[in-house]
Amino acid sequence: MSDMRDAHLEAEPPTDRQAGRPGVDPERAVPDKIEVDDEEKPARILRGWAEWVVATAAFAVALLVLWQVFQPLAQGSQYYLVIFLAGTLPVVFLAYRSGLRWFDRRHGPGPLNWLLAVVALVVCLYPVLPMAIGSGGGGYNAFLDRQGLFDPVDIAMGTVLLVLVLEASRRTTGWVLPAVCLVFIGYGYYGGYLPQHWTIAHAGLDFGQIIDALYNSGSGFYGTPLDVAASYIVLFTLYGAVLEFSGAAQFFVDLSVAAFRRSRGAAGRTTVASGFLLGTVSGSGTATAVTVGAVTWPILRRAGYPPEQAAGVLAAAGVGAILSPPTLGVAAFIVAEYLDVSYVTVLGWAMIPTLLYYLGILLAVEIDARRLGAESVEISTTSVWRLLARFGYHFLSLIAIVVLLLIGVSAARAVVYATALAFVLAFLDARIRAEARSPRRIFQMLGSGVRSALPVVAVCTSAGVITAIATKTGLGAQLASLLVSAGKALSDNHTVVLACTVVLAAIALALLGLAVPVTASFIIGWAIIGPALLALDVSPPASAMFVFYYSVLSEVTPPTALAAVGAAAITGARAVPTMWQALKYALPAFLVPIVFVLSGPGEYLLGHGPVLGVLWTTIVAGVGVAALAAATGGWILGIGPAGLPARLLAAVAGLALLYLEPGALVVGLAALTAAVGVTLLSRRRTT
Numbered sequence: 001m002s003d004m005r006d007a008h009l010e011a012e013p014p015t016d017r018q019a020g021r022p023g024v025d026p027e028r029a030v031p032d033k034i035e036v037d038d039e040e041k042p043a044r045i046l047r048g049w050a051e052w053v054v055a056t057a058a059f060a061v062a063l064l065v066l067w068q069v070f071q072p073l074a075q076g077s078q079y080y081l082v083i084f085l086a087g088t089l090p091v092v093f094l095a096y097r098s099g100l101r102w103f104d105r106r107h108g109p110g111p112l113n114w115l116l117a118v119v120a121l122v123v124c125l126y127p128v129l130p131m132a133i134g135s136g137g138g139g140y141n142a143f144l145d146r147q148g149l150f151d152p153v154d155i156a157m158g159t160v161l162l163v164l165v166l167e168a169s170r171r172t173t174g175w176v177l178p179a180v181c182l183v184f185i186g187y188g189y190y191g192g193y194l195p196q197h198w199t200i201a202h203a204g205l206d207f208g209q210i211i212d213a214l215y216n217s218g219s220g221f222y223g224t225p226l227d228v229a230a231s232y233i234v235l236f237t238l239y240g241a242v243l244e245f246s247g248a249a250q251f252f253v254d255l256s257v258a259a260f261r262r263s264r265g266a267a268g269r270t271t272v273a274s275g276f277l278l279g280t281v282s283g284s285g286t287a288t289a290v291t292v293g294a295v296t297w298p299i300l301r302r303a304g305y306p307p308e309q310a311a312g313v314l315a316a317a318g319v320g321a322i323l324s325p326p327t328l329g330v331a332a333f334i335v336a337e338y339l340d341v342s343y344v345t346v347l348g349w350a351m352i353p354t355l356l357y358y359l360g361i362l363l364a365v366e367i368d369a370r371r372l373g374a375e376s377v378e379i380s381t382t383s384v385w386r387l388l389a390r391f392g393y394h395f396l397s398l399i400a401i402v403v404l405l406l407i408g409v410s411a412a413r414a415v416v417y418a419t420a421l422a423f424v425l426a427f428l429d430a431r432i433r434a435e436a437r438s439p440r441r442i443f444q445m446l447g448s449g450v451r452s453a454l455p456v457v458a459v460c461t462s463a464g465v466i467t468a469i470a471t472k473t474g475l476g477a478q479l480a481s482l483l484v485s486a487g488k489a490l491s492d493n494h495t496v497v498l499a500c501t502v503v504l505a506a507i508a509l510a511l512l513g514l515a516v517p518v519t520a521s522f523i524i525g526w527a528i529i530g531p532a533l534l535a536l537d538v539s540p541p542a543s544a545m546f547v548f549y550y551s552v553l554s555e556v557t558p559p560t561a562l563a564a565v566g567a568a569a570i571t572g573a574r575a576v577p578t579m580w581q582a583l584k585y586a587l588p589a590f591l592v593p594i595v596f597v598l599s600g601p602g603e604y605l606l607g608h609g610p611v612l613g614v615l616w617t618t619i620v621a622g623v624g625v626a627a628l629a630a631a632t633g634g635w636i637l638g639i640g641p642a643g644l645p646a647r648l649l650a651a652v653a654g655l656a657l658l659y660l661e662p663g664a665l666v667v668g669l670a671a672l673t674a675a676v677g678v679t680l681l682s683r684r685r686t687t
Contacts, residue, residue, distance in 0.1 A: 043096055050108050054094050058447035061087040065234045065450075069412045077231075079128065079140055081222040084230040086124035088450070088457045089168055090117035095451060096171040116164065123161040127216070147216045155208050158215035162465070165221065169462040172455035177520050181465040185210060188469040199482055202473045213468040220468040225460035225523060228333040232343075233456050235412055236327050238449035239397075239419040243281050245435070245445050246426035248394035251387070252277035253295045258384045267303035268313060268365030271296045275317025276358050279324040280398060285552075285563040289318025293570035300571075304372060307573035312581025313368075314567035315556055316361050319586065322518060322552045323354045326401045330456055331522035331551055333411075335544045338526060344405035349545050349606040352618050353592055356605075360588035360625045367633035371641070391429075397422040456519065463523045470527040480531035483508075498536050502546075502598055505529045506590075509550035522551035533597055542596040542603050549593035556582040587632050588625040591658055595621065601660040617660055624657030627672050636676060640683045649675035 046054055064080075064087065073080045093116040094109045103112050127143040146154060166178040192204020205213075214220035243249055256273035274292040293314040300310040322328060325347040332350065336343045397418040404414035426432045435441045470476045483501055509525050525547040533543035556564060556579065568578040595602035603609060604617040630636045631651035642650065649671045656668030 044094075044109070046095065046108070048108070050094055054091050054451070055444065055447045057087055057091050058450035059443055061234070061450045062238060062446040065230065065238075066416065068231070069235070069416055075140060077227060078218065078222050081226055081230055082124065082127050082140075085221065085226065085457070085461065086121055088454060089124055089164065089461070090120040091451070092168040092171060092454050092458055093117045093120060093164075095454060096168075098167075098171060116167075119160065120164045120168075123157045123164065126157045143216065148212060150208055150212045150216070154215070155211050158211035161221065162211070162214060165458070165461045165465075168458040172458045173517050177459065177462055177517065180520070180524070181462055184466050184469040187475070188473055191473055200475060200478045202475075205472060209472070210469070213472050214465060217468065219464070219471045221461050221464045223464045223467050224334060224337045225463040225467065225519065226457070228330060228337055229453065229457050229460040231412055232333045232415075233330055233460075234450060234453045235415045235419070237453040237456075238446060239327070239415050239422065240281060241445050241449035241452065242419050242422045242426070243394070243397070245441075246394065246422055246432060247391070247429055248281065248397075248422065249278055249291060251391045251394045252281075253292060254382075254391075255384065255387050257295065257299070258382060258387055267296065267300045267305065268369055269362065270299060271313050272317050272358060272362050272365060275314075275320050276324060279318070279321030281327055285315075285319035285322050286566040287318075288321040289314045289563045289567040290570060292318060293567050297571050303369075305368075307571040308568075308577040308581050309368065309372070311564065311567035311571040311573040311578040312585055313361075313365055314570065315564040315578065315582035316364075316585035317358075318563045318567065319552065319556050319582075320354065320357055320361070323350060323357055323549075325350055325354065326398065326405070330460070330519045331548050334519070334522060334526075335548055336411075339540050339544055342405070343411040344402075347402075347405070349541055351607060352605045352614070352621075353545070353549065353589075355618075356592055356621055356625050357586070357589045359622055360629055361585050363626055363629035363637070364585045364633055366637060367629060367635040370637075371633065371635050393425050393428060394422075396425060459517055459519050463520050466520070466524055467527065476527040476531050479528045480535060483529070483532040484535055494536070498538070499598060501532055501536060502594055505532065505546070506550060506594060509547065510553070510590075518551050522548055525551055538597045539603060539608075541606055541608065545606060546593045546597050549589065553586060553590060556586045584632050588628045588654070591628065591655070592621065592625070595658050595660060599660045604660075620657055620660060620665065623672070624654045624668065627651070627654035627657060627668070627675070630675070636679050639676065639679050642675065642679050643682055646675045646678045646682070649678065 044050075061084065064084065068080055073083070093113045098113065103110065109117075128140045130139055143154075150158070166181055169181075170178045187200075188205045188210050189207065190204070191200070191202040194201040217223075253274045256270050256277060259270070259273060271292060274296060275288055278292060279288050293311070296314070297310060300313070301307075305313070322331075328346065328350060332346050333343065336346045400421050401414050401418045404417060405411060409417070423436065426436050483504060484497070486500065486504060509521065509529060526544065529547050530543050533546065534540065538546075564579040564582045565575050567573075567582075568575045571578075592605070595605060601609075601613065601617050604613045605621060607614060626637075627650045630642060631647045631654060634642050634647055636642050636646065636650070653668045653672035653675060656664045656671060659665075659668075
């Protein structure tokens with residue numbers, strides 16, 4: 001979901017069905033068309049036999065995933081993951097370009113890609129093949145019995161699968177993640193040659209042990225990341241495909257446009273509200289930014305927003321999709337698996353931080369509307385109440401997910417039931433009713449849901465390389481020890497050590513997020529940062545959510561901010577300036593996660609604690625976010641532009657208020673009052 005690669009995008013005009021909706025103004029719904037040569041896109045437009053094979057395989061995988069929810073395969077979850085990977089990995093080589101001209105064909109995958117798909121199918125199914133290929137005998141049970149005793153054929157098959165997994169990851173996300181995986185493999189193999197006094201030195205693994213750990217263990221290819229992708233993420237992408245088909249995504253954007261159609265800050269508010277509503281069902285920052293941008297960019301342009309500024313708003317609002325319940329990003333499901341808690345518990349932890357994130361963005365766009373002198377835009381659309389009366393039923397499937405989770409239904413079944421409800425509700429729209437009865441349309445819809453999850457599958461399978469090597473070598477505990485030791489070198493005071501460790505961890509996660517997608521960033525971060533925080537008595541929920549939020553923020557940090565790249569493609573902006581704009585809007589979100597682990601009351605922001613404690617910390621943190629927005633935007637709402645002294649005071653106020661300790665609250669309120677006073681005096685002198 002959030003790991004999809006959208007480096008080259010083409011904004012399509014609305015369909016006839018969308019243009020006919022009462023909430024859509026055809027003139028504003030058609031953005032400037034961005035022409036991109038199909039050769040440059042990572043995902044192919046397939047035709048003929050290739051399209052038929054890919055669509056059939058995707059549909060079969062969709063049926064397998066739905067079957068597993070209600071009738072799990074008797075051989076166990078790892079057996080299911082073997083079959084799931086065999087159905088998805090070959091499709092990647094047909095559906096995604098290699099980027100090599102001699103490998104690809106303009107109108108199809110080409111012979112070499114077909115060969116890779118066939119080889120991928122064979123090596124994926126090898127563990128369950130009934131015939132004996134190697135000396136150890138055939139069949140799944142015989143394969144498991146050879147754990148730690150791989151024969152040469154097993155090692156050869158595992159090696160081929162490793163190469164294909166890394167290639168699939170490269171095609172869908174770029175070179176960086178495969179390179180990181182190779183570094184981990186190199187560490188596993190050459191670790192025995194490191195000086196023994198180095199903390200990260202280990203006994204060393206031979207190549208057969210590495211392949212065994214990847215191919216025949218619960219922490220390799222078939223570990224928690226792929227399990228999450230196969231058990232949850234595909235279900236949510238199927239749900240998203242049904243919502244897109246039913247018109248729900250367009251309705252959420254229309255509703256936001258209608259809500260702010262006559263206000264001065266209509267353009268910015270509409271973008272933020274659209275990102276929030278669409279993000280509740282999307283789970284992908286890039287997809288949300290692009291979808292919202294296709295409708296709101298013309299509005300932002302008419303209001304006077306420059307392309308980079310508008311794209312920054314779109315990217316920051318879109319990234320909130322990975323934070324917005326009930327369909328958080330992939331990493332949130334991994335949090336639930338790692339901590340052995342229900343998904344609804346993770347949703348509860350995410351509620352208040354998500355509200356603070358969008359509060360920061362909303363305040364930032366309000367400041368921009370005044371600082372840039374944005375014009376009031378009159379938007380031709382229907383009323384909110386008319387939209388709700390006609391299409392408000394689209395909220396029912398979202399409500400159903402939350403209710404089902406609260407009454408104890410598993411996340412997998414809850415999303416399947418919600419998907420079925422969304423499909424039934426689609427019949428309420430006369431323009432969709434005929435398509436909903438078409439078996440061919442249902443076939444395409446389910447297949448598209450699986451195909452949109454292919455990048456996630458590739459990333460999660462590659463992430464298994466990282467988790468397996470870290471588990472085999474004990475790297476996570478060793479690096480955690482180094483991190484804590486670095487803090488203790490500065491002071492013996494526990495608070496100082498924790499503060500230093502948190503700052504170093506935040507920097508490490510931010511740098512990690514520059515290179516790899518959100519899911520891989522969280523998995524690596526949890527293996528390294530998580531143990532360090534736990535060793536300093538930070539609770540598991542606070543540690544996990546700290547790593548989760550800093551992993552998510554990689555979507556807006558240069559140079560690999562995918563959401564910013566997608567938004568820039570919509571507005572025609574330059575990519576790097578867009579990333580810096582998006583970073584400015586999301587800056588308060590970089591500081592809120594530190595509160596989880598640095599101060600005692602910080603855990604109240606995760607919903608842990610008494611009601612009054614949760615309430616006062618939320619209010620104080622909200623004021624802190626507002627102070628930081630004033631500092632980064634150079635404007636205090638209700639008063640006017642803030643000079644450098646006022647901005648510095650506002651920054652101090654925001655940081656102090658977010659610490660949430662009594663002494664810091666006094667300092668923060670005093671600094672905020674001083675910032676307001678300085679701004680008022682400056683305005684009076686100017687007048």
